[in-house]
Amino acid sequence: MGTVVPCPQCGAGQVAEPGDAGGVVACWRCGASVPVAPAVPVLWPRVNRRDDDDDEPRRRPRPQRQAPVSAAAVMSFVLGVVSCLLFCVWPVTLFTSLTGLACGAFGRDTPSRKLAVAGIVLSSVGLIFAVGFLILTVTGVSLIDFKGGPKVPPPFFPVHP
Ligand SMILES: [Zn+2]
CATH class of the missing domain: 1.20.58 (Methane Monooxygenase Hydroxylase; Chain G, domain 1)
Structure with a gap:
């Protein structure tokens, strides 16, 4: 059982056996040499990615935050x-x-x-x-006079006779 490595040239998936780890396999479709990451199985290695490889989306889609009921x-x-x-x-x-x-x-x-x-x-x-x-x-202004009496604003200064 091997790991799947994408070809940097055409994007075709390559099955790399454990013995190929750290080495290079030939693409079954286009014949380009596909580097195999050493030891650690990596499905989409970042290293050796060509910039003109437009078969794959550049960024992974971000996991959407699920909020069914806000x-x-x-x-x-x-x-x-x-x-x-x-x-x-x-x-x-x-x-x-x-x-x-x-x-x-x-x-x-x-x-x-x-x-x-x-x-x-x-x-x-x-x-x-x-x-x-x-x-x-x-500010002491009341639109509704609840007491029903005449509205007399409080004197600002006490009034002396
Ligand atoms: Zn290829």
Whole structure:
């Protein structure tokens, strides 16, 4: 039982017996001399590869990362929708939108890329609203007067009679 070595000239597979290790075998198709790697059986040796050998792909195909269901992308989308629906409740939206952005960043490298991008967009919109309401709250402006009374802004300086 030998190893299979490709011919550098025509690419035809050569069966090299253990006795041929470290030596050279003649290609059965084109007659070129095919070097056989010593001792260690190597199916596709890098050494002695000719640059004009275009029979074989130059690079091995990279193993694809399998992510059948991208939970991050789905989470990002759901959190983005929640962020847009609950934009008034800015403490909640601040949390959901930032989490949605993080999940979207993770989900972008998966097959569910479009879903993740949608989640990023929705989360961004929610975040903008949340920050807007945060600023309004901090600056003391209230769009809704819950007490129903007249709105009197607090005096900046105490007023002395
Ligand atoms: Zn050959």
